[in-house]
Amino acid sequence: MDNAIDHAPLHHDGDSGIGVVVCHGFTGSPHSMRPWARHLAAQGWSVRLPLLPGHGTSWRDANRTTWQDWYTEVERAVTDLRRHCTSVYAVGLSMGGTLALRLAQQHPDLAGVVLVNPAVTMLRWDAKLLPVLGMVLPSVPAIGNDIAKPGVDEGAYPRTPVRAAASLRRFQAVVRADLPKVAQPVLLYHSANDHVVEPVNSEIVLKNITSADVQEVVLQDSYHVATLDHDAPRIFDGSVDFIRRLSS
Structure with a gap:
């Protein structure tokens, strides 16, 4: 894998009727999703991996x-x-998963969703203080590169922007409230050892969505x-199998 950091968006037009929106996470960039996006594009599918504002x-x-x-960018x-494209899917990591869920809530005709460690809540005791902290503290040290594989850099910010984090928390509340609106097929991956997003996030998603087809x-x-x-x-191969099954 090429570890050179590349924040640029990816835009690929395939030769089939399948399209996939790929959503990166908070303080990250397309770099963390590029190998996955390229794998999807290699199937002949159209892929959009936008760089989120900020x-x-x-x-x-x-x-x-x-x-x-x-959200406007992924929409x-x-x-x-x-x-x-005749069918469009959304896939996302962390906050990218939150964005993918929002797309499913707002677009019932979305064909399916693939989530990796989706973030729909913050359990840290100081999370509720983010709006106040943002007025006096622009950033705090980040927890980045939570990757078991040695020598890999996700290219995320070295500090967490507090005002943006407060907005993320508000977004999570919006998405949690509307989880029952997610009725599309869902494939959810979550790590047994995730030091950023607590396991309860995936539990909340699985408990509240109304999808009949859930993996x-x-x-x-x-x-x-x-x-x-x-x-x-x-993840790459499983998402391809998932999309192929739904598109057959």
């Missing part, structure tokens, strides 16, 4: 954005794919950024 530059830029900005990708896969050999970790090939 990401891939400086954490200070993230503090100037909100969850509405991030724009869905609109773009619908111009020439849960526990990843034993990866930490939070599983898309760059030991289980990445399993």
